[in-house]
Amino acid sequence: MFTAKSIRWIATAAVALTATSVLAFEPKGKVECIAPSDPGGGWDFTCRSVGNVLETLDLVPASVQTINMAGAGGGVAFAHTVSKRKGDDQLLVAASTATTTRLAQNQFPGMNADMVNWIGAVGADYGVIAVSDDSPYQNLTELMDAMKEDPRAVKFAGGSANGGWDHLKVLIAAKAAGIENLPRIPYLSYNNGGEAMTQVIGGHVDAFTGDVTETQGFLKSGDLRVLAVLSDERLPGDLSEIPTAKEQGIDAVGPNWRGFYVPADIDDEARQYWVDAVDELYASDEWKQVMQNNGLMPFHPGSEEFESFVKQQISDIQSLSQEIGLIQ
Numbered sequence: 080m081f082t083a084k085s086i087r088w089i090a091t092a093a094v095a096l097t098a099t100s101v102l103a104f105e106p107k108g109k110v111e112c113i114a115p116s117d118p119g120g121g122w123d124f125t126c127r128s129v130g131n132v133l134e135t136l137d138l139v140p141a142s143v144q145t146i147n148m149a150g151a152g153g154g155v156a157f158a159h160t161v162s163k164r165k166g167d168d169q170l171l172v173a174a175s176t177a178t179t180t181r182l183a184q185n186q187f188p189g190m191n192a193d194m195v196n197w198i199g200a201v202g203a204d205y206g207v208i209a210v211s212d213d214s215p216y217q218n219l220t221e222l223m224d225a226m227k228e229d230p231r232a233v234k235f236a237g238g239s240a241n242g243g244w245d246h247l248k249v250l251i252a253a254k255a256a257g258i259e260n261l262p263r264i265p266y267l268s269y270n271n272g273g274e275a276m277t278q279v280i281g282g283h284v285d286a287f288t289g290d291v292t293e294t295q296g297f298l299k300s301g302d303l304r305v306l307a308v309l310s311d312e313r314l315p316g317d318l319s320e321i322p323t324a325k326e327q328g329i330d331a332v333g334p335n336w337r338g339f340y341v342p343a344d345i346d347d348e349a350r351q352y353w354v355d356a357v358d359e360l361y362a363s364d365e366w367k368q369v370m371q372n373n374g375l376m377p378f379h380p381g382s383e384e385f386e387s388f389v390k391q392q393i394s395d396i397q398s399l400s401q402e403i404g405l406i407q
Contacts, residue, residue: 082143104348115156119140119273125173138356152240168349176335177244195340197386199357202375204290206333208307219307223256230263236284238272242405252331280367291374309333354382
């Protein structure tokens with residue numbers, strides 16, 4: 080027969096067991112975050128800014144080390160994660176619409192979205208089209224008018240590969256502006272947005288296509304002018320002075336989500352830990368400040384919804400790429 084004392088012991092043990100099961104996984108020591116680019120681009124920003132906030136919130140036991148792994152528009156990092164980091168529950172990999180674009184276009188040979196775990200997004204970064212401060216183009220309409228006369232009149236630089244998300248943003252805007260012969264528009268691919276902007280500022284390329292977070296430093300220095308942001312409405316704060324493409328008569332929108340995947344074959348407890356950590360980070364005041372400072376807009380679907388979103392976006396981009404002749 081159970082006594083009151085034994086019942087209390089059983090209840091205490093049950094609570095302890097539940098707590099143990101909930102905390103079955105916690106990261107130990109250093110956590111790595113792979114940025115599939117050189118320093119200075121959007122993936123690098125994602126790893127470093129999220130890593131800092133994870134440390135501040137004590138969601139990691141030590142530091143988050145950013146590992147830059149450029150190549151193949153994110154393909155090198157994706158292949159590395161799939162083939163060499165199986166079961167590694169101390170690894171995060173920065174991802175974005177650029178990642179889903181490459182998957183949609185079968186640019187990661189032999190690999191697909193099911194080979195990793197999509198754990199969450201931490202905001203959306205809207206596309207921009209920008210020029211150097213001394214460019215003759217004063218607005219997006221002027222730039223597009225030049226391309227209507229000759230699709231090769233404006234040479235673009237971006238941080239994605241040919242046919243990647245930065246390239247697609249130009250084509251989306253050009254199509255909305257009524258420009259024909261879209262495949263003839265010149266696009267030069269660089270390892271990251273920082274390198275691409277340097278080429279534009281140096282006068283080697285006419286215009287930059289990328290995301291607003293990438294432009295912050297060059298905007299503040301006055302070296303770069305953003306002709307349009309590809310959003311439905313103007314962005315808040317200091318970025319509110321940048322006109323949208325839509326208000327210039329060009330119905331083009333290009334959001335780029337920022338988030339993470341991890342190896343597909345980690346334990347369920349480890350996956351859930353990182354899902355919960357991203358949830359907590361996104362809800363924090365510290366991350367809200369990062370978003371405000373860098374032009375990130377709210378975007379954080381639940382983990383299951385996020386995985387569905389990723390796969391739907393891959394399907395949508397595949398259709399768009401076929402429509403404009405980038406893939407068969």
